[in-house]
Amino acid sequence: MSLLTWVDFQSHGDDRGQLVALEEGRNVPFAIKRVYYIFKTKPQVSRGFHAHRFLRQVAVCVSGRCRMVLDNGKTREETWLDNPARGLLIEGLVWREMHDFSDDCVLMVLADALYNEQDYIRDYQQFSAEALDA
Ligand code: TYD
Numbered sequence: 552m553s554l555l556t557w558v559d560f561q562s563h564g565d566d567r568g569q570l571v572a573l574e575e576g577r578n579v580p581f582a583i584k585r586v587y588y589i590f591k592t593k594p595q596v597s598r599g600f601h602a603h604r605f606l607r608q609v610a611v612c613v614s615g616r617c618r619m620v621l622d623n624g625k626t627r628e629e630t631w632l633d634n635p636a637r638g639l640l641i642e643g644l645v646w647r648e649m650h651d652f653s654d655d656c657v658l659m660v661l662a663d664a665l666y667n668e669q670d671y672i673r674d675y676q677q678f679s680a681e682a683l684d685a
Contacts, residue, residue: 554621554628556640558609571636573611573661580640581607581663588613588659592652599648602672602682607663609638615656622646624682632658644682646675 560578563570575583589598599620610619616633623645632639638661641647649658664670672678 554623554645555630558638558640560636560638562636579609579661583661584664585662585666586659588657590657592656597648597650602644602646602678603670604644606670607642609640609661611635611638611659613657613659615653617652617656617658618650620648624679644685646678
């Protein structure tokens with residue numbers, strides 16, 4: 552089964568442009584407790600390099616693009632995030648990395664929990680051990 556689970560959002564387009572609405576329980580499959588966004592990422596910088604034990608997230612690139620790598624300890628998959636009308640659902644014990652941010656990239660992430668450093672696994676070996684046990 553692919554690690555890449557997409558959520559397609561309806562884009563309300565008219566002669567003025569496009570509008571996407573994200574709504575808890577409608578097109579976002581969890582209660583939204585936190586929204587953060589990554590922007591003005593410097594050239595050559597990659598981010599992420601962690602997994603979460605419990606967090607559920609939907610990542611939407613609302614401007615520009617970046618390359619997302621997901622890894623469940625067994626397989627590694629990657630995709631470009633470059634569509635403001637499409638979110639990537641990330642849940643379960645999955646290592647994530649973001650690379651190749653365009654200058655104009657704004658990566659917005661919706662999450663089902665407040666920021667909690669205890670939920671992070673920042674060491675790949677530790678992640679790998681926990682993922683193989685799971
Ligand atoms: P970091 O975890 O390094 O970001 P990433 O792994 O996505 O590259 O987070 C950068 C800083 O921001 C770090 O000091 C923690 C803080 N932070 C918050 O305070 N709240 C949040 O929701 C997030 C995601 C990070």
